[in-house]
Amino acid sequence: MADDDALVSLLEHYADDADKAAAMAFDQCICPGFDIKSNVRFESAEGFVRLLRLVPRLPSAVAVSILRGLDDVLSVSLRNATCVSQAGGAQHVVELLARESAAAEATSVRAQGSQPSPARDTAEVAGAGDGLSAVFRAAAGVLERLGSVSLPPATLKAILRLLQSDDENFRPRCGHAFVSALQRMADAQNSQPSTFFDFDGDSPGIALRSGSRFSPKNGYGVAMWLRLERNPSYSPLITIDQPGTGAAVRVALNPNQLVMRIMEKDGAVENVLTMHFPIQPKKWYFVVLVHNHKVLWRSAVSAFIDGNEIQTSKAKYPSFSRDHPIEIAFGSNETAHFNGQIGRIAVLESALSQDEVAALYALGPNFNWTFDPSDAAAIEGVLTVDGVFTKTMANKVYVSYTPLCTDGMWCLNGVAPPEHERELRAARTSAVKLVHTNSVRDSLFPVGGMNALLPLFAQLDQPVRPCGASASEIDTGHLARLLYLLRSFLDNHYGNQSDMLRCSGFHVIADLLRAQSPQHRNMAALEALQAIVRTIQESEELYRALYGAIYLDWGLWVHAPVDVHREVLRLVSWEAEVNPHIFQAILPLQKIVDDLRLYYWYTPENDSECQVAAGALGATSTRPQVGELRRMRRTLWKTADFVVRTSGMTWYDGRALVRYAADCGDALQAAEAVSFAADLVRGSTVAGAAEALSDPACLLALLGYDDDGVRCAALRFLGASLSRPRVAARFGESGGYDAIAVLLRDTAR
Numbered sequence: 104m105a106d107d108d109a110l111v112s113l114l115e116h117y118a119d120d121a122d123k124a125a126a127m128a129f130d131q132c133i134c135p136g137f138d139i140k141s142n143v144r145f146e147s148a149e150g151f152v153r154l155l156r157l158v159p160r161l162p163s164a165v166a167v168s169i170l171r172g173l174d175d176v177l178s179v180s181l182r183n184a185t186c187v188s189q190a191g192g193a194q195h196v197v198e199l200l201a202r203e204s205a206a207a208e209a210t211s212v213r214a215q216g217s218q219p220s221p222a223r224d225t226a227e228v229a230g231a232g233d234g235l236s237a238v239f240r241a242a243a244g245v246l247e248r249l250g251s252v253s254l255p256p257a258t259l260k261a262i263l264r265l266l267q268s269d270d271e272n273f274r275p276r277c278g279h280a281f282v283s284a285l286q287r288m289a290d291a292q293n294s295q296p297s298t299f300f301d302f303d304g305d306s307p308g309i310a311l312r313s314g315s316r317f318s319p320k321n322g323y324g325v326a327m328w329l330r331l332e333r334n335p336s337y338s339p340l341i342t343i344d345q346p347g348t349g350a351a352v353r354v355a356l357n358p359n360q361l362v363m364r365i366m367e368k369d370g371a372v373e374n375v376l377t378m379h380f381p382i383q384p385k386k387w388y389f390v391v392l393v394h395n396h397k398v399l400w401r402s403a404v405s406a407f408i409d410g411n412e413i414q415t416s417k418a419k420y421p422s423f424s425r426d427h428p429i430e431i432a433f434g435s436n437e438t439a440h441f442n443g444q445i446g447r448i449a450v451l452e453s454a455l456s457q458d459e460v461a462a463l464y465a466l467g468p469n470f471n472w473t474f475d476p477s478d479a480a481a482i483e484g485v486l487t488v489d490g491v492f493t494k495t496m497a498n499k500v501y502v503s504y505t506p507l508c509t510d511g512m513w514c515l516n517g518v519a520p521p522e523h524e525r526e527l528r529a530a531r532t533s534a535v536k537l538v539h540t541n542s543v544r545d546s547l548f549p550v551g552g553m554n555a556l557l558p559l560f561a562q563l564d565q566p567v568r569p570c571g572a573s574a575s576e577i578d579t580g581h582l583a584r585l586l587y588l589l590r591s592f593l594d595n596h597y598g599n600q601s602d603m604l605r606c607s608g609f610h611v612i613a614d615l616l617r618a619q620s621p622q623h624r625n626m627a628a629l630e631a632l633q634a635i636v637r638t639i640q641e642s643e644e645l646y647r648a649l650y651g652a653i654y655l656d657w658g659l660w661v662h663a664p665v666d667v668h669r670e671v672l673r674l675v676s677w678e679a680e681v682n683p684h685i686f687q688a689i690l691p692l693q694k695i696v697d698d699l700r701l702y703y704w705y706t707p708e709n710d711s712e713c714q715v716a717a718g719a720l721g722a723t724s725t726r727p728q729v730g731e732l733r734r735m736r737r738t739l740w741k742t743a744d745f746v747v748r749t750s751g752m753t754w755y756d757g758r759a760l761v762r763y764a765a766d767c768g769d770a771l772q773a774a775e776a777v778s779f780a781a782d783l784v785r786g787s788t789v790a791g792a793a794e795a796l797s798d799p800a801c802l803l804a805l806l807g808y809d810d811d812g813v814r815c816a817a818l819r820f821l822g823a824s825l826s827r828p829r830v831a832a833r834f835g836e837s838g839g840y841d842a843i844a845v846l847l848r849d850t851a852r
Contacts, residue, residue, distance in 0.1 A: 151173060182538060196242050204235075250543055266282070274578075308535050310432045310530050311529040318452055325449070330384075341432070355439075361380035450500075452499060506539070512532075513528045559585050564620050581623070625663070654671060657703075781819050
């Protein structure tokens, strides 16, 4: 096996064409499927970086082979990927991608001008539908591998710069590739700790010697975020020993199995428990083991993965004595050592319920397990176990260790009282490394926060420059990609959610969408919006901002495809029924009436008149036809009913509603409004409805409407309203009864 220096030297000779013998050796041995992972030993991250610097100088086939080999090497070790990214490897990959993207754009320009392109570009672009080279694709895979672990802010800034086009007529060709890569990076980091302990598998791990008295109450438990580097035949997780009594518990992993050995006071094996435990290498899991102490053989061990109970089996409870200290070892025992990563570790002096385990998992991999009042922002809306979860959990945790709470080679207990802090420190060997990563979601704040993503929504109407003579086309799926990217950055990230509120992000997006063609507002984009709703539903302020800025802006949807428009109305109606207390602030009756006037007012009887031009691109958008608009109005009236029955009505709401009915040029619309008002008054369940809807002038205007259906609805409405003495008195003082007499006389004639 060669080292990385030998490979770099060989490639330098090959790139410079200075050594023909080296070139022949590379062509014969390396190019036809050379396996870098098996044949090259990398001494440090600098070896990776040196190789990445050489790639632009190599022929395409060689560059692709090297990049794919490096991707394989990075997939072996999480520590390798972190070190390479932080050593500048990701930045070099972005520079390579910028070079390849510029070459693809230049090739498109030459193709449009019928100019011949160089041999390298011709071979690489011809087979790709989007015009991106094989080198670009291989480099993008390496960047995604590095960015899924750690992406420094400078590298993220360079990627966002590549997403901005210098040509106002075309969007960057690489845009969709970078957007998809950033989304996958953010999704990967959402399920893994940003800091962790790295165990090499060859040396002892973390040990607590002579800890204070261990006093389990109704049981004990162990919880940790862990990742296996490979699938081992035997991998120890935790060992709890009580030297004074000989009692011990040892937990280890076999392939798809968890093995728990419980020893009695004399040190003899009392019980060996094997449980099904399906975890795979290269993936993070939240693992919890709970031993409930009941009586005799009714005691049981429960295993949980990612908040879900996997198996429960009977197991005798160990005879721990409260008068003796214990020793705890994480990631090692006398015969083997753990190979992988562990994020947060906690040993508990009490058994956890399934609801408590699920709540801890919902807090995510970066919660520090301190249960301090300063954690209220992260805990709010997640922990709902009898409202006392945070108070009791701090008393259940015996020790808790995180990579953020260390002092040299000591791991400090995150929840210990000050007088016991030194007593519960655990020693970390030099083989256990502390790894701190830069999450792409955390790196967004130094480069401008959520504001840095918003300009991407202004590029929707910019097509990608065509590869050849074909006409440029707008990508109507790009809005959905951008919305999914937004969801990934907001998901379970309190900082980005707060920044989205601070910069009024959803209102900015709505303003940008109004300037774009309505063809982007399709079902795929609506599904992406719903994914954002599910992500932020615990944040009432962000939820209100999203609905108020985008969903309730009917100007965005009135020229969208009819099925999309109809679905938006249905979603709004359903949400108003489920969360009326939120919608009473963002969707008052006055706004509904104003929206009906603006977007759902008089509908031409001839459906062909519903065709309108939309946007500067010459695209034609179809406004909903007569029957569809009537159904949409009924949905809005239904939504208004949910809102006013929760919030009540004001005099201004009633005046707006009755005047809307009186001003309608369409009898059917007027009848809808009057029937809605009559239902509100007749039910006597809407606060202030009768007084709000008792404006005599408006009621008299309804009686004079030249349509029998409207007048019948108005009379039913009057009958319900006049049952209130105050309303009847005001109506009589305004000459209402005389107007009714005139109406009846005219009708009789």
